Amino acid sequence: MTRGRSGGKDSVMTDTPESPAGYRTLDEAGIRAFLASRPALAARLGGTPGTWRIREVSDGNLNNVFLVDGAQVDGTGGGVCFKQSLPHVRVDPNWKMPLDRTGFEAAYLHAVRPHVGDLTPDILHFDPDLYVLVVESLDRHVVLRHGLMRGGDWPDAARAVGTFVARATFPTTTLALPFEDVSRLLEPFSRNHTLTRITVDLVLTDPYRVHPRNHWLSPALDGIAARIRTDPGVRRSIGRMQARFLTCRQALLHGDLHTGSVMVSGTDTRIIDGEFATPGPIGFDCGLFVGNLLLHLFAMGNAAGRDRALRDIGRFWTAFRDEFVDLWRVATLRGGTGDAYAASLFRDDATGLLQAQDDMMREVEADTIAFAAMEVIRRIVGYAHVPDFDTIPDIATRAGRQGAALSLACDLLADPKSAPSIAALIDLAHARACDRA
Amino acid sequence: MTRGRSGGKDSVMTDTPESPAGYRTLDEAGIRAFLASRPALAARLGGTPGTWRIREVSDGNLNNVFLVDGAQVDGTGGGVCFKQSLPHVRVDPNWKMPLDRTGFEAAYLHAVRPHVGDLTPDILHFDPDLYVLVVESLDRHVVLRHGLMRGGDWPDAARAVGTFVARATFPTTTLALPFEDVSRLLEPFSRNHTLTRITVDLVLTDPYRVHPRNHWLSPALDGIAARIRTDPGVRRSIGRMQARFLTCRQALLHGDLHTGSVMVSGTDTRIIDGEFATPGPIGFDCGLFVGNLLLHLFAMGNAAGRDRALRDIGRFWTAFRDEFVDLWRVATLRGGTGDAYAASLFRDDATGLLQAQDDMMREVEADTIAFAAMEVIRRIVGYAHVPDFDTIPDIATRAGRQGAALSLACDLLADPKSAPSIAALIDLAHARACDRA
Ligand SMILES: Nc1ncnc2c1ncn2[C@@H]1O[C@H](COP(=O)(O)OP(=O)(O)OP(=O)(O)O)[C@@H](O)[C@H]1O
Ligand SMILES: Nc1ncnc2c1ncn2[C@@H]1O[C@H](COP(=O)(O)OP(=O)(O)OP(=O)(O)O)[C@@H](O)[C@H]1O
Ligand SMILES: [Mg+2]
Ligand SMILES: [Mg+2]
Numbered sequence: 001m002t003r004g005r006s007g008g009k010d011s012v013m014t015d016t017p018e019s020p021a022g023y024r025t026l027d028e029a030g031i032r033a034f035l036a037s038r039p040a041l042a043a044r045l046g047g048t049p050g051t052w053r054i055r056e057v058s059d060g061n062l063n064n065v066f067l068v069d070g071a072q073v074d075g076t077g078g079g080v081c082f083k084q085s086l087p088h089v090r091v092d093p094n095w096k097m098p099l100d101r102t103g104f105e106a107a108y109l110h111a112v113r114p115h116v117g118d119l120t121p122d123i124l125h126f127d128p129d130l131y132v133l134v135v136e137s138l139d140r141h142v143v144l145r146h147g148l149m150r151g152g153d154w155p156d157a158a159r160a161v162g163t164f165v166a167r168a169t170f171p172t173t174t175l176a177l178p179f180e181d182v183s184r185l186l187e188p189f190s191r192n193h194t195l196t197r198i199t200v201d202l203v204l205t206d207p208y209r210v211h212p213r214n215h216w217l218s219p220a221l222d223g224i225a226a227r228i229r230t231d232p233g234v235r236r237s238i239g240r241m242q243a244r245f246l247t248c249r250q251a252l253l254h255g256d257l258h259t260g261s262v263m264v265s266g267t268d269t270r271i272i273d274g275e276f277a278t279p280g281p282i283g284f285d286c287g288l289f290v291g292n293l294l295l296h297l298f299a300m301g302n303a304a305g306r307d308r309a310l311r312d313i314g315r316f317w318t319a320f321r322d323e324f325v326d327l328w329r330v331a332t333l334r335g336g337t338g339d340a341y342a343a344s345l346f347r348d349d350a351t352g353l354l355q356a357q358d359d360m361m362r363e364v365e366a367d368t369i370a371f372a373a374m375e376v377i378r379r380i381v382g383y384a385h386v387p388d389f390d391t392i393p394d395i396a397t398r399a400g401r402q403g404a405a406l407s408l409a410c411d412l413l414a415d416p417k418s419a420p421s422i423a424a425l426i427d428l429a430h431a432r433a434c435d436r437a
Numbered sequence: 438m439t440r441g442r443s444g445g446k447d448s449v450m451t452d453t454p455e456s457p458a459g460y461r462t463l464d465e466a467g468i469r470a471f472l473a474s475r476p477a478l479a480a481r482l483g484g485t486p487g488t489w490r491i492r493e494v495s496d497g498n499l500n501n502v503f504l505v506d507g508a509q510v511d512g513t514g515g516g517v518c519f520k521q522s523l524p525h526v527r528v529d530p531n532w533k534m535p536l537d538r539t540g541f542e543a544a545y546l547h548a549v550r551p552h553v554g555d556l557t558p559d560i561l562h563f564d565p566d567l568y569v570l571v572v573e574s575l576d577r578h579v580v581l582r583h584g585l586m587r588g589g590d591w592p593d594a595a596r597a598v599g600t601f602v603a604r605a606t607f608p609t610t611t612l613a614l615p616f617e618d619v620s621r622l623l624e625p626f627s628r629n630h631t632l633t634r635i636t637v638d639l640v641l642t643d644p645y646r647v648h649p650r651n652h653w654l655s656p657a658l659d660g661i662a663a664r665i666r667t668d669p670g671v672r673r674s675i676g677r678m679q680a681r682f683l684t685c686r687q688a689l690l691h692g693d694l695h696t697g698s699v700m701v702s703g704t705d706t707r708i709i710d711g712e713f714a715t716p717g718p719i720g721f722d723c724g725l726f727v728g729n730l731l732l733h734l735f736a737m738g739n740a741a742g743r744d745r746a747l748r749d750i751g752r753f754w755t756a757f758r759d760e761f762v763d764l765w766r767v768a769t770l771r772g773g774t775g776d777a778y779a780a781s782l783f784r785d786d787a788t789g790l791l792q793a794q795d796d797m798m799r800e801v802e803a804d805t806i807a808f809a810a811m812e813v814i815r816r817i818v819g820y821a822h823v824p825d826f827d828t829i830p831d832i833a834t835r836a837g838r839q840g841a842a843l844s845l846a847c848d849l850l851a852d853p854k855s856a857p858s859i860a861a862l863i864d865l866a867h868a869r870a871c872d873r874a
Binding site for chain 2 (some may be wrong): 173179182193197204209235236242246249342349355356359360
């Protein structure tokens with residue numbers, strides 16, 4: 001999540017669990033003792049625990065996050081990132097929440113790390129009693145959203161995220177595996193009810209109804225917010241996409257792949273924060289990332305920044321698509337054991353395979369565009385906004401840019417034919433963002 | 438399953454389980470003792486166990502099935518149907534199989550019975566050690582397939598099956614329930630791997646590859662069997678439908694809804710044999726039933742029989758559609774808690790709801806037609822054929838009718854636009870069946 005507001009969240013609060021007996025929230029001394037008592041972690045940090053430097057970096061809503069540096073001097077990469085679930089939302093202790101989210105994040109890392117290599121941090125430790133997840137510290141990296149907001153450019157980052165989505169999803173599909181294996185692999189993630197409920201409420205539902213969690217720049221955006229709730233074409237698409245998110249069990253998703261879940265440094269890109277992992281349609285992961293690039297695009301005051309955002313949407317999609325179809329092609333040629341688009345159909349039929357891949361990729365592309373539009377909407381009129389627009393000091397200008405983003409998103413949902421492909425989306429977003437710059 | 442052939446089934450045999458300690462296959466004496474020791478069952482049967490009449494009625498491939506009559510004279514409905522899983526396929530002791538299938542059938546009955554009322558037999562007992570399921574005996578009913586083959590007519594049966602599919606699926610969708618409830622409800626059925634593997638292999642895969650399990654009237658059907666394996670349009674649709682069956686988690690399905698899973702008597706219709714229950718696309722249940730009506734249609738030598746089969750396809754679909762959208766409408770008006778096509782979108786928008794229902798029903802309709810075509814194909818060239826064509830003594834005539842059915846099925850898959858609706862399918866099937874009658 002990114003910055004929300006307190007209040008009106010009753011229906012998000014699906015459970016008010018008691019913390020299990022062994023659980024307590026660790027403070028700095030507790031973290032130090034925790035790390036010192038795990039030999040592998042203590043050895044990685046080196047030196048004596050008293051010399052380790054601990055600093056809090058939590059900037060999300062949900063968990064405590066600390067970076068710990070040991071004996072290694074900065075830049076050698078021996079530090080650890082310590083993340084602990086709290087029995088409530090970090091920014092609102094009254095909003096109770098089960099602790100299991102770091103467990104889902106750990107399980108997600110275990111599931112995808114063998115396929116994505118260094119596109120995530122290395123997982124070092126998980127403690128199921130304290131709900132503590134320890135991963136490699138990315139202390140030379142910055143959060144992509146923050147970097148972009150400061151005008152930075154990471155020409156490879158969007159491509160790396162596209163490659164990540166392909167490599168993280170393909171091996172969890174019935175294209176790659178017999179359905180029995182997929183069923184076993186996805187089953188635990190189907191139980192990620194707490195965080196999926198947040199997605200269902202905040203992303204798929206709230207912006208399309210009157211709800212106290214919603215807020216926006218009023219009165220400037222009142223009109224477009226009303227259109228979002230009442231336009232027949234928007235409603236029609238939203239109903240469909242709700243069903244799609246909840247019934248299309250295509251792959252294991254990251255589930256929260258916005259630009260705040262990507263960390264970059266020079267040419268290295270890492271995807272963090274997989275606590276929302278859930279089975280779902282691949283276009284949801286793609287759509288969240290593309291949606292956040294669109295948000296950034298509309299927030300940008302300069303043409304160079306906007307061009308980079310558009311370029312990154314293209315790079316992301318191309319990298320995703322190329323990698324996904326290539327993994328699929330190789331699996332098919334090897335006579336893979338996937339039960340969907342079975343190798344027995346396409347092994348000796350390169351043309352048929354290309355056609356099948358095109359069919360499926362068009363479906364993912366349409367999902368991507370619709371979910372991207374929904375992400376744009378919920379990040380401007382829903383509960384948890386993005387900070388990208390905060391760089392615009394003048395409120396009227398800010399509302400104008402947000403309005404332009406919302407209007408594009410509405411049009412995409414009201415008439416999916418207005419951008420039948422990512423290429424068309426890029427053209428349309430370019431025209432709309434320049435209009436209102 | 439319906440009549441198959443032994444042999445070549447290695448990949449179906451997913452497990453060669455040891456039977457659990459408490460398990461043994463009960464013979465007639467064992468069945469009598471089993472029923473006598475369960476007071477509710479003994480009381481239902483009445484009189485003394487020694488007077489109960491037991492007769493075997495197993496005519497499927499998988500399980501032992503016996504009907505037991507007690508003190509009640511015939512027609513009063515006090516008998517029981519005793520079904521026990523064997524550690525192997527009934528018709529082939531070398532084909533080992535886990536015992537849990539009656540457990541899935543019992544769970545399915547428990548899940549749907551509250552919604553479908555008397556459209557299934559009443560469930561009386563399940564024994565998880567012996568894998569024995571006891572349900573109400575339908576001793577005045579006949580299996581619909583057999584009845585149709587004898588030229589009988591049950592004008593309400595197809596409508597009842599349509600109503601059944603609507604009532605059994607709707608309450609298990611995210612249209613009706615919060616996704617958390619759907620997830621908990623579907624999770625156990627996702628583990629029905631053994632019987633779902635049979636569907637994946639025999640229905641979705643084998644007919645489209647060279648496989649020793651396949652067989653057909655050769656050489657007459659060699660040409661069309663080859664087209665089924667090589668036509669680019671057929672391959673393209675099959676790949677898509679494989680993915681659809683395996684990734685579209687729309688509802689809890691019966692999973693084996695052919696005309697052999699329906700029993701009829703006068704105006705009463707019951708759906709039996711839910712052991713293949715699995716989450717999946719609703720059009721799969723619809724498609725299997727429609728496919729078996731198509732098979733019956735092409736097997737019929739007389740115009741009256743063909744007209745009845747076409748009429749029943751129409752009645753089935755209309756009843757299903759009307760009931761499904763009505764359940765949905767009522768849920769929406771009541772402000773239901775389903776997360777897909779949420780009531781918050783459509784509660785005050787009757788036109789929008791109709792549009793949304795039309796969108797979803799068109800999707801189910803397209804799935805129905807494609808799965809119906811696949812059912813026709815696998816029942817003529819796959820492992821487990823239907824007996825409907827056995828009533829045709831002349832082999833050339835039989836091959837001609839089967840060839841016409843296969844050719845229609847191929848065309849439906851190769852070009853989905855050839856029948857974009859059930860109404861169009863009925864017209865097309867009528868023309869094709871008359872051509873070759
Ligand atoms: N491995 C890491 N190395 C360095 N910094 C990290 C690492 N993981 C997280 N961070 C920092 O901590 C912040 C919070 O991490 P993260 O997003 O995982 O927490 P969260 O509580 O799940 O937040 P959210 O509300 O976004 O879900 C990140 O924005 C980043 O600045
Ligand atoms: N409740 C019932 N009352 C009367 N007869 C029944 C009942 N249930 C099943 N039968 C009879 O027993 C036969 C076999 O039942 P069923 O189809 O459930 O067994 P199966 O082993 O699962 O067969 P299949 O190979 O089709 O899966 C039916 O075709 C029907 O004739
Ligand atoms: Mg997070
Ligand atoms: Mg059966």
